[in-house]
Amino acid sequence: MRSLAWLSRLMPDEYVASIYDIDLDALWRRGIRLILTDLDNTLVPWNHPDVPTELAAWLRDVNARGFHVCILSNNGEDRVGAFSKLCGIPAVSAAGKPKSRGFLQALRRFEMPPEAAAMIGDQLFTDIQGAKRLGMYAILVLPQHSVEWWGTKISRMAERVVLRRLEARGLRRPQVDSDRRRGND
Numbered sequence: 001m002r003s004l005a006w007l008s009r010l011m012p013d014e015y016v017a018s019i020y021d022i023d024l025d026a027l028w029r030r031g032i033r034l035i036l037t038d039l040d041n042t043l044v045p046w047n048h049p050d051v052p053t054e055l056a057a058w059l060r061d062v063n064a065r066g067f068h069v070c071i072l073s074n075n076g077e078d079r080v081g082a083f084s085k086l087c088g089i090p091a092v093s094a095a096g097k098p099k100s101r102g103f104l105q106a107l108r109r110f111e112m113p114p115e116a117a118a119m120i121g122d123q124l125f126t127d128i129q130g131a132k133r134l135g136m137y138a139i140l141v142l143p144q145h146s147v148e149w150w151g152t153k154i155s156r157m158a159e160r161v162v163l164r165r166l167e168a169r170g171l172r173r174p175q176v177d178s179d180r181r182r183g184n185d
């Protein structure tokens with residue numbers, strides 16, 4: 001039974017193809033007021049410098065609905081700060097996910113309890129594990145692109161094994177709607 005306990009700590013509350021598939025009405029009804037989001041391969045492909053039009057529109061929609069949004073990334077300040085400035089969204093860089101420090105820093109900034117926050121990310125061992133540890137709602141998305149940092153490529157191997165076990169426990173891999181996958185250009 002022990003193995004099931006560690007596995008459940010990695011189980012996302014939702015698994016969707018991309019941020020654009022998240023039901024924002026449902027998040028609001030759930031009491032979520034702060035959206036924390038990973039950057040690379042969640043909002044845009046890894047190290048992608050620009051803000052795609054579709055992402056800018058999504059961020060406007062999220063803000064108009066009354067959510068606070070904050071980028072929470074393990075990438076460095078150069079990369080994260082530049083992107084944050086470009087899209088006008090605050091960010092915590094070098095967050096050290098899955099450690100709690102960066103998550104707590106973001107929660108403090110918006111004076112929100114973890115129950116009022118949702119974390120969106122493409123990696124189980126950083127984004128999802130860190131969020132679940134604090135009792136946050138956790139949303140896993142498919143990586144936006146197959147190009148990744150070498151460290152991520154290694155953790156993906158272990159992640160694939162865990163994802164299979166989570167799928168055996170009911171996690172459903174989202175169908176990719178090809179019209180919606182626009183991050184690859």
Ligand SMILES: [Mg+2]
Pocket residue numbers: 038039040041042121122123
């Ligand atoms: Mg990522």
